[in-house]
Amino acid sequence: MTTDDAPDEIALAAALGRLVTEGIALACRRIRPGDESYLLPAEARSISARGAERRRASGAARLAARTLLSARLGEAVEIPRGPSGQPLWPDGVVGSLAHDETMAVAAVASVGAIRSLGIDVEPSLPLPDELLDLVVMPNDRTGDLEPSFAARLLFSAKEAVYKAAFPLDGRFLDYGDIAIDLPAGHATTRTGHRFQLRHLTFPRIVTLASF
Template sequence: MIAIAPSSVRVGCRVISDGDENHLLPEEARSIPSRQPLMRRASGAARWIAHRLLTELGVNDVAILRTPSGAPAWPEGITGSFAHDDDMAVAAVAPVGHIRSLGIDVEPAQPLPDDIFALVATRADQTAAADRHLAGRILFCAKEAVYKAAYPLDREVLGYEDITVDLNAGAATTKTGRKASLAYCVALRVVVLAFVDGDAR
């Protein structure tokens, strides 16, 4: 998965395992309102990855709290994102500079159900470059990742119809004019990374 990221971005993944909720730092545990074991386990797995990636950047023992919007609060000078499905957690971090903001999403590598595809896709989206069986799933992941990258910059709540994705060009644009680059990989999971360049609007 590292191959999909720009050189300044660190990414990682982890199979969610029993006991991963214990990786939450005390402050993190208090900031997550859900008491459901599966949700806390997934949050612990994602933060475990993020802590290891932050250590590579020289940032140690920093709690990644959940904000009221649900987004994680990253240390000053760092942008990042994490996500999980039922079985896998992923995270990405980078120093703020060449990259202003990141978003990442993960989904099973399975076709997207038609009813969900109808909610996600617009006529402006371009998906011809993707595997036709998984194009809908990649598109879904891409829009989720773009939203995560754009929200910290614009504080704008976006629907799927507010994000136009061109998988052929590896790019996306929001209704606010925010532009993001995209990279993705497909194996047992679909993982999409969205990133806003430092010199982009």
């Protein structure tokens, strides 16, 4: 992965090292012009209807994931999008992808060590006020964090949890269907799943949900 012109990528990669837990590998890539060209044929077909910016971000995320998988599976391992948007991982692998406007992240693990994974990345900024009522629910717990920054962490955690939960049962979850306990580091869903949460707050918010 090229890091020469991307100090933000170097900083996030170093921070991701603090999120790594046994059995889970993480990588990031700054989204660069032309990253859509890293989409392999099945990936490009599965993403063809999306706009250029989304395809660029998807290419960057898959390149990051391939750096984690290539030692075991080779560099041509494909991660197309499934019919509901979920990434389709090769046999024996669970994982998750995310991107914000400038950065893409990937998390992978071997089936067995981990049953399901979800990741999210967000700018390290408060959540806009107009989204607070949509995201923050009475049964979420945030400790003594500043409310609008805590809301961004909740937003990120709920997206990560949704991505980890969907592959288990294919069920849609809304923000109100996921209860987050940030101080305790776990989440529960209306559908009966429970996930461990780990997060970074700087240089970006990154949440990892796993079980």
